Amino acid sequence: MKSPFVYILPLAILSLILGIWGGWVRMGWAIQIPSAIPISQHGIFMVGGFLGTLVSLERVATLHKTILLGIPLMFGLSIPFFLFDLPNISYLLLISGSIGYLGVCVYNYKKYKSEGDLLLLAGATFQILGHFALSKTNSYPIAFAAWMLFLLFTIVGERLELTRFLPKGKFQKIELYFWLFLVMFTSALYHFGTAKILSLSLFGLSQWLIRNDIALLNIKKQNSYKFLGFSLLTAFAWLAITGIIGFLSGPFLYDALLHAFFIGFVLNMILAHAPIIFPALLKINHKPFHPTYYLWLFILNLSLGLRIIGDFQENSDWRLFGGIFNGIAFIAYLLNVAFLILKKQLYAKNDQIRSI
Structure with a gap:
């Protein structure tokens, strides 16, 4: 029997291709692109369409509930509505999908109470904030701060889940949460003079990941x-x-x-x-x-x-x-x-x- 995910993955790939294609045109490559493709939405194609679909697919797959396929499907279907010049419907789908994904993360955390699931839950919250901010302000710099936190917390959370068999002392955990809190705090205040501290915290988090x-x-x-x-x-x-x-x-x-x-x-x-x-x-x-x-x-x-x-x-x-x-x-x-x-x-x- 074919996996139902095979019907959703093409939407993620479509988002990826459109995002890369639009990115090339934005950079200055003289590549023909259909007028229906809004190259200004390069970022949302990559983060909302491609990564949003992929990340939610991965988490939904572990629960084995067919109804939850609607979550990654909403992310994937948001992209065609951008092509039809219906951005409000696209944002509605992205935000709805993000809320559904947050629900999955809440369920997993309540069930397993793991540190990795807690970080995934935090990442899911930042994803909602990013999509909501873009829909209201049309400002990518504002959205990117939340998207960065979404992906950073998601990736670190998944790495914690996959390496939970490795022993981690109390100091190692304190150090990890210190860097994550610093990234979160300085991202929120980036335009108020915390850019250098954010940079330091990203560097600190990277060396923690390499060591642990x-x-x-x-x-x-x-x-x-x-x-x-x-x-x-x-x-x-x-x-x-x-x-x-x-x-x-x-x-x-x-x-x-x-x-x-x-x-x-x-x-x-x-x-x-x-x-x-x-x-x-x-x-x-x-x-x-x-x-x-x-x-x-x-x-x-x-x-x-x-x-x-x-x-x-x-x-x-x-x-x-x-x-x-x-x-x-x-x-x-x-x-x-x-x-x-x-x-x-x-x-x-x-x-x-x-x-x-």
């Missing part, structure tokens, strides 16, 4: 475990770089900060988890791996570095080429994972036919 996650253990292993370790460490490094960038200045500082976090930290996390998440969502008992994964990891991060150096050097060519290869590398990686899953399924089906 399983990434350093995984890189000593082989195949998919080693790749997982490299991807995680790369993501943590970009979180540190995001903090360092906050101490700098330049005309494209906003672009550098945003993409160091959302591409460097968040997308590298997806590279790490995609070979695990997608088969689980599709009910496939196979975790694909191929050494070509490293190629896309390398291109994604090299091009992001080029883009950010271009931001500070005010070099438009570096920014443009860095930006386009960011998108190409990420899409190519997802296609690589999908190809390996499909290949395995076809081999399994052929074996079944031969055994009849």
Whole structure:
């Protein structure tokens, strides 16, 4: 029986493609794009459509309740309404989906009482605030502060869940919550002089993750475990770089900060988890791996570095080429994972036919 998630994942992929496509045009690439696609909504396509659908799909899948599929579906369906120039309906769907996702997080926390679920719950709250702020102010800088907290708390919460078997002392937990509280507090007061403290707290959180996650253990292993370790460490490094960038200045500082976090930290996390998440969502008992994964990891991060150096050097060519290869590398990686899953399924089906 086909997993019902197979019908929702295409909406997430559509959001991703539209978001990347719009981002390229916004950067200055002369790429033809249908007039119906609002390139100004690049951010909501990526965070609300793609990441919102993906994150909620992952959490809903663990509860095995068909009715909850409506939550990721609302995130995914918000994007077509942007294309039909009906943003109010899109925002209604995004906020409704976010509230539904918050309900799932509340349920999980009440059931398991874990620290990871508590952070996921906090992240879900920030997601609602981000979508609501954008719908009322149409200001991406305001929304991005809440979205950053949504993704940061979600990722740290998931890492805590996945590494709960590792011993963590009282001081380690106090340190983690100190950095998270500082990130939250300084994000809220960012425009009131706390930018440098926020940068310091992001750097502090990154070094905590490097020391207390399983990434350093995984890189000593082989195949998919080693790749997982490299991807995680790369993501943590970009979180540190995001903090360092906050101490700098330049005309494209906003672009550098945003993409160091959302591409460097968040997308590298997806590279790490995609070979695990997608088969689980599709009910496939196979975790694909191929050494070509490293190629896309390398291109994604090299091009992001080029883009950010271009931001500070005010070099438009570096920014443009860095930006386009960011998108190409990420899409190519997802296609690589999908190809390996499909290949395995076809081999399994052929074996079944031969055994009849």
